[in-house]
Amino acid sequence: MDITENYRIDANFRHFRNAVKDNDELYLVECGIERCKPDKSFGPMTRSEYHVHIILDGKGVVKMGGKSYSLRRGQIFTLIPGIEHYYYADEENPWHYAWVTFAGTRAAYFMEKAGITAKSPIRDACVEPEQFLAIIEKILSFHQLTVVNELGRTSQLYEAMALLVDSWNRKTDSPQKKASYDYSSDVYVNSAVEYIQRRYSLIRVNDIASYLGISRYYLAHIFKEKLHVSPQEYLLNYRLARSAMLLRTTGLSIQEISEKAGYENPLTFSKIFKNAYGLSPKNYRAKILMESGAD
Template sequence: MDDPVQCYRISSNFRMLGRLPIEDVELYLTVCGTERCTPDKSYGPIVRRDYHVHFVLSGRGTLEMDGRVYQPHRGQIFVTVPGVDLFYYSDPQDPWHYAWVSFNGSKASLYLEKAGITADHPVRDCYLEPEEFLGIIEEILNHHEITVANELTRTALLYQILAMLVNSHNQNLERQNKPLPHDYSPDVYVDNALGYIHNHYAHAKVSDIASYIGITRSYLTHIFKQRMEISPQEYLLSYRLEQGSRLLRTTGMSIQEIAEAIGYENPLTFSKMFKNAYGVSPKHYRLKVLEKKEG
C-alpha cells in the first residue's frame, strides 16, 4: 500500500485535500473535497480503506455497494464503507455535484451508526441543507497547510460534521415520535448523575439532573435504583443531610446557616429531616460531637 501523500488540487470542477498521514486514534481525517461530476463520471470498482461521506448538493447517480444498488440524489447523504466492493457513477443527464469527507478511526463506525448510517443503510436524507456541510468542508480545504494548528482545526471541523449528522438524525427521530437511543451505558449516566449531585446538591432537582445529562427523569430513576438501590431523590436528600452533619461537626455555622447552605430555606424543615435520618436534632447532634471531643 502506498504511503499517504499530501496534495491539494483545485479546478473549476474539482477541489480536494489529499490523503493525510494516518494516526492510530479514535477519529482522523484522510481526504475531503468537492466535485461537479461530468456525465457518467464513475469510481471503481474499488475497495476503500476509509469511510467516505458524500453530501449531494445537486444531481443524482447510482451507488453499487456489497451487491446492493442505491440512487442518491440532491438532499441526501451516501456513505461508502471500508473493505467492501463498491462502484458509483453520476447520472448522464443530471450528474452529481457533491462535497465529501473521508475519515477513519476506532470510533468512526460508531459515530456513523449514531447518525443513522451503516453498511446496510448507506443512504439517508440529509435533514439539513447540504450547503451547510459544504461550508465546513470548504473551511477544511482552506486549512490545508501541514501545521499543528491546522491539524487541530481540521479535526475539530470533522467532529462538527459528525455532530451535525447525529443531531439531525435524532431530530428526525423526534419528529417521528420515535424514542432516542441512549448513547452510553447506564453506569456512565449514573456516574454523571452522582457527580452532578455532589457538586450541586444544595439546589439540584432530579429533573435538573436528568436534563443536564440528557436523559428522561424516568430512565434516570430506573437505572439509578438498579445500581444504587435507592432513587435519585432519596440519594439527593441523604447527601444533603450528610453534608449538613459534616458542617455541624466541623464548623461553627448556625443551624440556619447550615440549612441554607445545603438547600433548606426553612431551618425547621432541615431539623425535622435531620432528626428523621439521625435520630436526634441538629443541635443535639452537635452537642454529642462536642462531648466526644471533650471526653
C-alpha cells in the same frame, strides 16, 4: 489550477488529503467538494476507510452490496470499508457533492449512531445539506500543515460527526429513537453522582436528567438498578451527609448549612435532618461536641 502535495483546487473541484494521522480514535483521511461532469464514475473498488458523501445538487447512482440506489440532493451515501462499490453522476443532471473520508477506532461506532451501517449505507441528510458543506469548507480552509490547522481539522471532523448523529436523531422514524441511550447505565449513573456531588445544593432531579440528556424515568430506573435508591433519595441523602459533616467540622451557622444543603428555610432543613438522624441539627452538633470533649 493550483496544485500542492496535499491540496488541490480548480473551478469544479476542491480536495485535501491529510498527511497526518492525528488521532487514533477518529482521524481525517481526505475531504473535498466536486461538481461532477455527466457520467463521471468511480470504481468498482473497495476502501479501507469510511467515505461519506452529502449530495448538494443533481443526481447520481451508487451500486454497493448488491444493490443500486438512485440518489438526489439532500441524501447521504457512505462507502463502507471492505465493501465493493461503484458510483456515477447522472448524464443530464450530474450531482454536486461534498465528501469526507475518515477512519479510527471509534469511526464505526459514530457511524452506527448516525444511522449508517453496511446494511444501511444510504440516508437522508435530515437537515439542509449546506450545513455539512460549511463544515467541509472549514476543513479545507485548514489545508496548510501546521499544528494549529491540525487541531482545526480534527475539531471540524468531530463537528461533522456530531451533525451526522444529531441530524439522524431528529428523524422521527429513526431506529435511534427506539433504541437505548448512547452510553451504558454505569456511565450515566457515575456521571449523575459526580454532578450531584458538585451541584447538590442547586439542583433537582429534573436538572440531573437534563444534564445527562436522558429521561427522568430512565434516570430513576438506573439508580434503582445500580444504587438501590431513587435519584431523589440519593440527592437528599448526600445533602444530609454533607450537612452532618459541616455540623461536625465547622462553625457555620444552621442557617448557612441549611442554604448549602439547598434549603432556604432552616426550619424545613431541621425537620428533614431530624427525620434522618433522630436529632435536630443543633442537638446533633451539641452531641458531637460533647462526645469529642469526653474523648
